[in-house]
Amino acid sequence: MNSNEKNEKDFLKQPIDRLGFFKMSGVALATTAVILSGCKKETAEPITTPTPSPSNNAVDLGSGDTGVLNYAYALEQLEAAFYTQVMATPFTGMTAAEIQILGDLKLHEIAHREFLKAALGASAIIALTPNFSSIDFTNRASVLGTAKAFEDLGVAAYNGAGKLLTDPNNLLLAGKIVSVEARHASVIRDLLNPSSADFAGDDVVTVSQGLDGAKTPAEVLTIAGTYITNTLDASHLPTT
Amino acid sequence: MNLFNIISKIGEINTSSLFNLPNTEPFNTEGKTLKSSGVSALKGQSSVTAITDVLNFALKLEFLESAYYNQGVSSGVILAADLAIFQQIKKHEAAHVAFLQSTISALGGTPIASPNFDFTAGGAFNPFTVYGDFLALSQAFEDTGVRAYKGQAGNLITNNTVLTAALQIHSVEARHASMVRRLRNKNGMDSTAKGWITGNSRGTLPSATQAIYNGDENTTQGGVNVTTLTNVGTAAIQEAFDEPLTDVQVAAIVQPFIV
Numbered sequence A: 001m002n003s004n005e006k007n008e009k010d011f012l013k014q015p016i017d018r019l020g021f022f023k024m025s026g027v028a029l030a031t032t033a034v035i036l037s038g039c040k041k042e043t044a045e046p047i048t049t050p051t052p053s054p055s056n057n058a059v060d061l062g063s064g065d066t067g068v069l070n071y072a073y074a075l076e077q078l079e080a081a082f083y084t085q086v087m088a089t090p091f092t093g094m095t096a097a098e099i100q101i102l103g104d105l106k107l108h109e110i111a112h113r114e115f116l117k118a119a120l121g122a123s124a125i126i127a128l129t130p131n132f133s134s135i136d137f138t139n140r141a142s143v144l145g146t147a148k149a150f151e152d153l154g155v156a157a158y159n160g161a162g163k164l165l166t167d168p169n170n171l172l173l174a175g176k177i178v179s180v181e182a183r184h185a186s187v188i189r190d191l192l193n194p195s196s197a198d199f200a201g202d203d204v205v206t207v208s209q210g211l212d213g214a215k216t217p218a219e220v221l222t223i224a225g226t227y228i229t230n231t232l233d234a235s236h237l238p239t240t
Numbered sequence B: 001m002n003l004f005n006i007i008s009k010i011g012e013i014n015t016s017s018l019f020n021l022p023n024t025e026p027f028n029t030e031g032k033t034l035k036s037s038g039v040s041a042l043k044g045q046s047s048v049t050a051i052t053d054v055l056n057f058a059l060k061l062e063f064l065e066s067a068y069y070n071q072g073v074s075s076g077v078i079l080a081a082d083l084a085i086f087q088q089i090k091k092h093e094a095a096h097v098a099f100l101q102s103t104i105s106a107l108g109g110t111p112i113a114s115p116n117f118d119f120t121a122g123g124a125f126n127p128f129t130v131y132g133d134f135l136a137l138s139q140a141f142e143d144t145g146v147r148a149y150k151g152q153a154g155n156l157i158t159n160n161t162v163l164t165a166a167l168q169i170h171s172v173e174a175r176h177a178s179m180v181r182r183l184r185n186k187n188g189m190d191s192t193a194k195g196w197i198t199g200n201s202r203g204t205l206p207s208a209t210q211a212i213y214n215g216d217e218n219t220t221q222g223g224v225n226v227t228t229l230t231n232v233g234t235a236a237i238q239e240a241f242d243e244p245l246t247d248v249q250v251a252a253i254v255q256p257f258i259v
Helices: A003-013 A064-088 A096-123 A140-164 A168-192 A217-227 B002-013 B037-042 B048-075 B080-106 B131-156 B160-186 B207-213 B234-240 B247-257
Strands: none
Touching: A064 A096, A064 A140, A064 A168, A064 A217, A096 A168, A096 B234, A140 A168, A140 A217, A140 B160, A168 B131, A168 B160, A168 B234, B048 B080, B048 B131, B048 B160, B048 B247, B080 B160, B131 B160, B131 B207, B131 B247, B207 B247
């Protein structure tokens, strides 16, 4: 067994850092449903008596590579649930081409979700409950606008999370997924504004350097959190 | 010229295994401490030389793409309806060239000079007079670019700044690839082409491009056969995960276009 294989197996057996849970500040961000306070996993902090607070009911993403993959798993759960609803209740006037595309996206996101769940094993977070109350699933602009936001967010999330991973095997897996999210984003943007530059528009790819988005988990979860009923605790994710 | 030296040099550094990194001194260009001694032992430790070699490898691909779209956009071969798309792609590839050059220099390396290109590959293609050929090679280059960057990510894992930038280019190439693949469908050149790659299918691209798609039919991720986890079907699982190519594989793919 080479070292990469060993690292991967070790990762798959790695439990979530339960002790780290008690390092939480206890601050609940009720409005965003996401706990974002950063915490470097190497930092030793005194364990204080936990005080009851709403954040104790939060879904702890965990630390290290496990935490980063749980973060990805949360986003894939959100995307899969979204496209499942899109296909269950198609918007008015959905074309055959759109049915094909959105149907494919549903299957891809389910594949991502189920893979990450299996890779995380016992460390996987629970099934999250989406909150799509802001989306009008009968309306094409609402659905495709949300799809665009989710896909661009997914791309920026994986791009920003790459550096947080320590195992090259996990980095490669994230790379295998992110380019598919970017392919999705390109298609959705072209459906909204066909044959324009928007598939990789100046609003998402920098003009000066040609770089796509890269966001921190805190930035991503502030946006994604509005579509998730559960409170996510990202405070133990690595920050570098 | 020095291109071949670079290819062979990269071949020495990164052999057949994606993560077979050189056992050299860790180098930190930002002065950032490695994540922890335990972590750095797990991670590949690549020297700045290895990192700039990876970036020069990427720069070669960006030179190729940038030259291709410069010529394509000025040739008049592109349909007016599609021109805004290729002007955008051209802009990105030129920006990638400049970004990589400046990054390599900032790391203390020397950016390679642009190779000379023959986009007819010795007369096999006519991309600047036949639109179908232009789109076919565009798809080939973009899909190759996605797999090439993906294959190098692990070699950049010790430098967060460079790794993140490479990922940010990688996803732009994927946006391009998706768009061009769908343009080939729209323009009647490949009715099976979707934004994503199904199995190892090159669709209606010539057989010479098959190496770009070999291996993309993989359904085993992280040691798990994903087909056993979900009933979405083999094709969807193949589409859902893009696979990497090694530097050696990529060099072989682009070699016919370099003179």
